[in-house]
Amino acid sequence: QKEVEQDPGPLSVPEGAIVSLNCTYSNSAFQYFMWYRQYSRKGPELLMYTYSSGNKEDGRFTAQVDKSSKYISLFIRDSQPSDSATYLCAMGPGAQKLVFGQGTRLTINP
Amino acid sequence: DTEVTQTPKHLVMGMTNKKSLKCEQHMGHRAMYWYKQKAKKPPELMFVYSYEKLSINESVPSRFSPECPNSSLLNLHLHALQPEDSALYLCASSHRQGQNTEAFFGQGTRLTVV
Numbered sequence: 722q723k724e725v726e727q728d729p730g731p732l733s734v735p736e737g738a739i740v741s742l743n744c745t746y747s748n749s750a751f752q753y754f755m756w757y758r759q760y761s762r763k764g765p766e767l768l769m770y771t772y773s774s775g776n777k778e779d780g781r782f783t784a785q786v787d788k789s790s791k792y793i794s795l796f797i798r799d800s801q802p803s804d805s806a807t808y809l810c811a812m813g814p815g816a817q818k819l820v821f822g823q824g825t826r827l828t829i830n831p
Numbered sequence: 832d833t834e835v836t837q838t839p840k841h842l843v844m845g846m847t848n849k850k851s852l853k854c855e856q857h858m859g860h861r862a863m864y865w866y867k868q869k870a871k872k873p874p875e876l877m878f879v880y881s882y883e884k885l886s887i888n889e890s891v892p893s894r895f896s897p898e899c900p901n902s903s904l905l906n907l908h909l910h911a912l913q914p915e916d917s918a919l920y921l922c923a924s925s926h927r928q929g930q931n932t933e934a935f936f937g938q939g940t941r942l943t944v945v
Contacts, residue, residue, distance in 0.1 A: 729871075755933055764837075764921050764936040765874065809873055816862065816925035816934040817887070821873030 724748050727810055727822025736831050740797040744810035744822045747791065751820075754786050756795045757809040759824070765809055769795065800829045834858075835937035837922050843943045846912060852940045854905040854922030863905040864934065865897060866921040874921055874936075880905060912944045 727744045734740055742756075753772045757765035769784040771777045777784045783796040793812070797804055810822040835856045844850050854863065862881045866874035879887035880899040894916075896908040905922055919939040925932040 753933075757936070762919070762941065764835075764919075764938040767933055767935055770933040811873075811934075816864075816923075816932045817879060818876065819934060824871075824873055 722747060725810065725812060725820050725822045728825055729823045731826040731828060733828045733830060734800060736800060736802060736829055738800050738829075740800050740804070740827060740829075742795040742797075742808050742810075742825050742827070744793050744812075745791055746793075746812060746820075748820075749791075750814060751812040753813060753815055754784070754793050755811045755819070756782075756784055757811060758804075759807045759809060761806075768808075802829045802831050805829050835922055835924055835935055837920075837937035837940050839940055840938065841941050841943075843945060844909065844912065845945055846914070848912075849908070849910045851909065852907040852920055852922075852942075854907075854937060855903055856922075856924040856935075857903055858924060858926075858935070859902075860924035860926050860935075861902060862925045862932075863899065864923040864925075865895075865905070865907050866923060866936075868919040868921055868939070878907075909942075912942075914944050917942055917944045 725746045755770040756768045759765045774786050774788045781798045785794040805828045807824040809824045811819040813819045838853045865877040868874045877891045878897045883899045894911045898906040921939045922937045923934040925934045
């Protein structure tokens with residue numbers, strides 16, 4: 722069993738839809754959770770990070786962490802074609818040894 | 832400014848060549864990282880430098896040789912690579928190694944070994 726599980730998709734939704742991306746993990750030591758967006762042939766771009774259970778909102782993006790269930794989510798509201806990318810969850814005790822999910826390929830259709 | 836700059840963006844090299852990848856950040860970060868990413872896979876950690884000292888080597892073959900000349904610069908020297916080493920090489924940095932920090936990535940160097 723992988724330490725971090727993420728459905729690779731692909732996921733295709735119409736423009737304006739709410740997108741839900743999820744990861745589960747098994748290591749209770751993970752305290753720090755990040756979401757990266759990666760466009761094709763580019764480096765990962767940090768979208769959200771959090772180190773506690775609960776919700777964190779930034780514009781159209783909301784990150785949610787449930788440590789009791791070992792489950793994290795990223796919600797994208799009012800999705801745009803420019804949101805089409807691969808979304809990677811990453812977690813660990815910090816930046817030193819991040820464990821990445823497989824990435825979910827997302828397409829927003831105009 | 833959360834920018835990590837990598838050069839070159841693309842590199843094609845033969846198996847007998849020696850080349851170097853360069854990474855620079857001016858965020859005052861004291862931890863820097865090299866990752867390797869194959870197509871449709873997540874990044875894999877190769878090396879970690881903390882305060883200009885190598886702190887983690889994830890059993891990377893010796894044909895990859897990292898160097899940290901100062902707190903802003905990170906190099907990856909390449910020699911006698913194999914075609915299977917073709918990948919996107921990513922540099923990242925964070926405020927400090929350890930807990931409660933986030934990592935910022937550069938745009939990567941796309942390496943092709945022929």
